[in-house]
Amino acid sequence: MAEVLRREVVYLITAIITILMFIEFFFIGTWNVAEELRTWATIIANISIALGAVRLLSEHAKNIQRRRAGVWPFSIWLWIIFLVTLLSGLAGYVIKQDAMTNPLYNWLFTWPYTSLGQTLYAITGFYIFSAAYRAFRARNIDAALLLIAGCFVILTNAPIGGVIWSGIPVIGRWFLDYGQVPGMRCFLIVAAFGMLAYGFRALLGRERGFYGEVAGE
Amino acid sequence: MPYPTDPAGIAGLWISWLLMLMIYSYPLYKENPVYRFAEHTYIGLMLAIMLITTTITTTIRMVGPPLMQGKVWYVIPVILGFMMFFLLTPRYRWLSRYPIAILVGAGFGLGMRGVLIPNITKQVISTITPPAVGAGAVDWWNYIYIAIGTICAVMYFVLTWEHRGAMGYATRLGRWIIMIGLGAYFGNTVLFRMAMLSGRAQFFLQVLRIAPM
Numbered sequence: 115m116a117e118v119l120r121r122e123v124v125y126l127i128t129a130i131i132t133i134l135m136f137i138e139f140f141f142i143g144t145w146n147v148a149e150e151l152r153t154w155a156t157i158i159a160n161i162s163i164a165l166g167a168v169r170l171l172s173e174h175a176k177n178i179q180r181r182r183a184g185v186w187p188f189s190i191w192l193w194i195i196f197l198v199t200l201l202s203g204l205a206g207y208v209i210k211q212d213a214m215t216n217p218l219y220n221w222l223f224t225w226p227y228t229s230l231g232q233t234l235y236a237i238t239g240f241y242i243f244s245a246a247y248r249a250f251r252a253r254n255i256d257a258a259l260l261l262i263a264g265c266f267v268i269l270t271n272a273p274i275g276g277v278i279w280s281g282i283p284v285i286g287r288w289f290l291d292y293g294q295v296p297g298m299r300c301f302l303i304v305a306a307f308g309m310l311a312y313g314f315r316a317l318l319g320r321e322r323g324f325y326g327e328v329a330g331e
Numbered sequence: 332m333p334y335p336t337d338p339a340g341i342a343g344l345w346i347s348w349l350l351m352l353m354i355y356s357y358p359l360y361k362e363n364p365v366y367r368f369a370e371h372t373y374i375g376l377m378l379a380i381m382l383i384t385t386t387i388t389t390t391i392r393m394v395g396p397p398l399m400q401g402k403v404w405y406v407i408p409v410i411l412g413f414m415m416f417f418l419l420t421p422r423y424r425w426l427s428r429y430p431i432a433i434l435v436g437a438g439f440g441l442g443m444r445g446v447l448i449p450n451i452t453k454q455v456i457s458t459i460t461p462p463a464v465g466a467g468a469v470d471w472w473n474y475i476y477i478a479i480g481t482i483c484a485v486m487y488f489v490l491t492w493e494h495r496g497a498m499g500y501a502t503r504l505g506r507w508i509i510m511i512g513l514g515a516y517f518g519n520t521v522l523f524r525m526a527m528l529s530g531r532a533q534f535f536l537q538v539l540r541i542a543p544m
Contacts, residue, residue: 120425127432128439135440155409155437157393160414164386167378168416187362188371195375203383213383214333217464222376224349225343230373232531233351239528240358242521249517256510259410263514264521271522290513292473297512299389299454303481304488306450313443316435324435325428326418 125319133316171196196223263289334544348538351531401432458482480508 131151138148172191182189199222206216214220225325252258269275270286316322335341353369354516390409397405411430418427458481462470483505486498536542 119500120428124428124432127429128436131396131433131436132440134445135437136444139444142395151433152437152441153393153408155434157405157408158434159411160385160390160393160433162415162430165418166383167382167386167417169419169437170374172380188367191368192371192375195372196379199376199379200382203379206384207388219383221339221343223380225347227380228378229347229534230354230369230376231351232527233354234373234532236527236531237354237358239524242524243430245522246517256506259507259510260514260517263511266517267515267518268522271519279382289511290519290530292419292477294512295477296513297456298452298476299481299515300484300488300512301508303451303454303485306446309446311437317437319537322434325431 122319124320124325131321132313232262263293334540342537348535351534355531379464454481478503484508484512 118266125236134145134148134151137198138145142148171193174192177186177189178193180186185216199219202216202219202222203213206219208214246264250257252261264284266286266289269278270283270290275282275286312321335344336385350369350372353365356363357366390412394409401465411433415427415430417423417425427474458478462474466474483501485505487494487502487505488500492498537544
């Protein structure tokens, strides 16, 4: 019985919910039952995000407890900044139902958080050059086509392209408007069929990796 | 955003500037304690902000009003959400499969029905629809290029037939078409990342009042 509860019932729930979503889409239009289930899924997803936070914070707590060389002072700092931000945000939420009304939380969000987010995202700019150098080498026809399309697109969007030769933006626009369309359309179609195949495998209980099961378990 | 005049704003601006330099010490030099400090600052901030904006605020907003209206069954998704924490205990780990089952079911249901029309039907219709009456030679050339290109590119992913003979020629053309698409996509990515980086360089100069804010 326990095995049934651990496996078959779980697969059945997945299949029933997937089928309910299909029924709504193909036969009903908007269905309260499906809408409620989607809301449930959103609530579960929102709460489960905290799981990642708990896991990460417990790892840093272990670092502090074990005094891991070169790491634990940073783990203490992480805990401090986490608690300060969380408590200030909660204070704002409890008092005025909006975390941003707390001046400290607002300051932490507006300055360090936003700046660090933009900086970390932009850090890839340093590596994209070496990636472009490795990708844009005409070793064969495939790589040469990649190089030609990439260079025309870059020079079209950069103002210097039109200065070098007035034809560059014209050709570059063709690559953007038509040249890349079949490739990208192919990816959309193929990925959609992949999604359908993967979904049907999950519906039939043959795809079980996301339940935490490993092969042969 | 204008240059701040209040002390908190000025402090925020300069701290943001310093944190940016600390982060860039990693790609410009190597991993160092200053970088780690900024990295851990970001992680701590992000975790707290994520918990407040997603887990606490959104959940309360989604669950609170229905509960007030007497829809007591809205306690169930909250319980199911907390059942995810059983992932941390090996003995009761299997209980976390129930909320996962709901997430996976809803995700696949929405995902599968969501790709049918926009990703398959509409793409096929767009591919085979010829240009309007009176279209020029360029339009016809683009139409033929896109139609044949899409068919050949999709054929490249057909793995149940060996890519030999006529199929081999078609899939080779398909691979070239894919390369053109990837090249254009990669070119856009390079420019986007460079635009992000130049935005940070601009911020660097703006804080020093070398460039206008």
